[in-house]
Every structure is written in C-alpha cells, then in structure tokens.
Amino acid sequence: MEVPILKQGHYLIASIQSALTDADLSQLREALITRVGKYRARGVIVDVTALDVMDSFAVRTLRDIAHMARLRGSETVIVGIQPEVAFAMVQLGLSLKGISTALDLEEGLAFLDAKARERV
C-alpha cells in the first residue's frame, strides 16, 4: 500500500495508515527523499500512529529517512509512536538515537516550527 505524502507549507507529511511491507517502506523512503528536493521542504514528518508493531527494518528505514533527509537539508520528526511500540522497541534495542520524535502530528509541527525559528 502506498503511503500518501502531503505537502503542508514547508513540510512534508507522510501518514502511515496500515502495516507496511518492506517494499512499501523502501518505496516510502525513495518518495520522501525525492520530494524533499522537489518541494524544497524544510521538514519531514512521518506519522506512525496507526502502527502497532515496528520491526527492525521499519526502524532502520525511519532512521535512514531521517539521515538522508538531513543530508538534503530537511529535518525529520517521527510522531505518534504508541506507548506499547515504544516499550517493545527499547526492549528489543531498536533505538532511534539522534532522531527527533514527538507525541503527535501537532507536536511534530510545533517542533519543526521551533527549529525553523532557531535557524532564522
């Protein structure tokens, strides 16, 4: 299933709606990194509220997206990680070290706005 990517101001929002296969994840990564340049996005928000499991590939892909987007001049925030998912992730040692996270979409947008103000 393709993940819709929305453009909101200077930001791109990818809202994951259902469980994704590895291929879907790779496709999402590609699409996001391409669009960061196309839309000159300042920030990327990946909303994972709908996911109740997050495997190592998903975590790695999210990490890759964040690092790649940063190389292309865009800050990434992962939002909406469920408490159970967060707990399982730390137990499995799947960390998102160095990558920004926020409670939900609203918080993510606020975080990116604050970052943008810092840069000015």
Add this chain to the structure above:
Amino acid sequence: MKVKDSHAPTAPQTQQQSGEDTKGVLRELVAHLRQNRTQLREEWARRITQARLLTAMTEEEIFAEATSVYDNYVEALETGTFEALQAYARNLSERIIPRGVETHEVIGIVLLLRDVLARSLFEKYHEDFTKLNRILDSYEPAANRVANTVAVGFVQERERIIRQQQEAIRELSTPVLQVRERLLILPIIGVIDPQRARQLTEQLLRAIRTNRAKVVVIDITGVAAMDSNVANHLVQTVEASRLLGATVIVTGLSPEIAQTLVTIGVDLSEMATVGDLQGGIEEAERLLGYKVLSLAEPAAPPQPA
C-alpha cells in the same frame, strides 16, 4: 418456607412430623422470639459485654446493632431466606471492620445469640420434652445456617477489603503525577524489580500519552540501591519516553548510587540528571518556558520616587 425440610434432613426425628407441623413449630418459635424480644435482646447485649467482645464499640452501639441483628435473625428463621440477612451482614461488616472488630468477635456474638435463644427455649419448654425436641429440630439448623451466613459474610467482606488494598498498593507504588501542564513527576520509592520496572515504564508511557507531557522528572531519592539491571531499566524508560516525544530528567541520585553506577560502568550519557527534585522541576520549567516568580519579593526594582 420449609427451613427444616431443606436444611436438616438428617436431624433426629423424635416423632412423625408433617410439613404442616414443622411450619406450626416454626411459627410458634418465631412468635416466642418476637414476644420476648426486649428481654432476650438485653440478655444478649449483656452477655456480649460480659464476654468482652466488641470492645471497639460503645454499649449503646452494641445494643443498637444487637437489635437489628436480632430482628434480621428472627426474620431469617421465619422466612427461611437468608438474602436479607446476608446483605445486612455484609453491611455490618463494612461498618465494623474499619473499627478493628476481629473475626472471632463476630462469630462469638452470633454464637452467643444462638445460645441465649436456645436457653430461653429450654426454659419455656422444659416441661414438655417432646415439644422441646421438635422446637430444637426446627431451630438448630436454621440458627447454624444464620451463624454460618454472618461469619461467611464477614470473612468475604474482609477479603474484599484486602483485595482492594492490594490493588491500591500496586497503583500507589508507581504514581505518575502532573505538576504543571505538560510536566509529569514520577517519584520512585523502594526496590525496583524487573516486574515493577516494567509496570512503571508502561504506566509512565500511558501517562505521557494521556497528559500530553513534554517533560518528565523521575525522582529516585527513595531508591536505596541500584544495580546494572535497574540502571538499564531506567535507561530504557528514558529512551521509550523520548520515542513519545518527552524529555526525561532523572533526579535524586544518591552519592552511593552515583558511585555504583560509575564503578559498574553503566552508560548514562543519554540521561539528563539533576541533583534533587527541586532542581529537576526548575530545569523542567525552564524547558517548558515557565518562569516562577515570588509575589512577596517583586522581581522588578522599586520605582524611584
């Protein structure tokens, strides 16, 4: 209701009895108990005081309770239904357990009532032995059942309270408190075992979600000792909270714990630590953009006259 038939089929039968007869006996018994209500009640209350039961209650209270118990008792004998008595026993237990009334006291007073009533029956029918036997045949099973009901009700109520308290202790052991909008504190007191650490983390993560917290202060002043397991749990909790977008500040690490952690080489570089809870809350307020001013001392210098 056939109390006798249904509850004491094996009781010794002194003579042929029909159901009608049993009912008649029971009616006579109840009438006798109703007639001598005041006197028997007083006798019972006196025996209770004499036996030094229910010392937690005043004499007036004992008498008042005795009256209701007596009426319920007689009603249960008469109707053969124990629901009302059961409800009353539960209600009574609810009231007297917090006052420190013991199980043996409750059972004791019910048995006393049984004895008092049995004595009065002996007294009344001592001339007619056959009749006395028939009356007792009716009375004893019902009375025993009443005693049983009250005792079971009391014990059940106690068990319910114990369960409730266990639940409360479990909840209390990890209170997650909101002190300001978007700021939570989690004071940890006592020993942290893996099970508790897990529960703690789960509860904290849920609280972060519901309160939309941005900063969490975990205070471990009350934790006496820490080993690498506990330290790792703490690191995991911090990391999991961060995944939900909350910053964690750990406060109150005692000198002993600080030394242990450095000696065993736990990596706490990811963790923000502040000396005490006050400092932690101040730091959290700073992160959230709060500024706390004292009203007594105006922050601005006095205006020149």
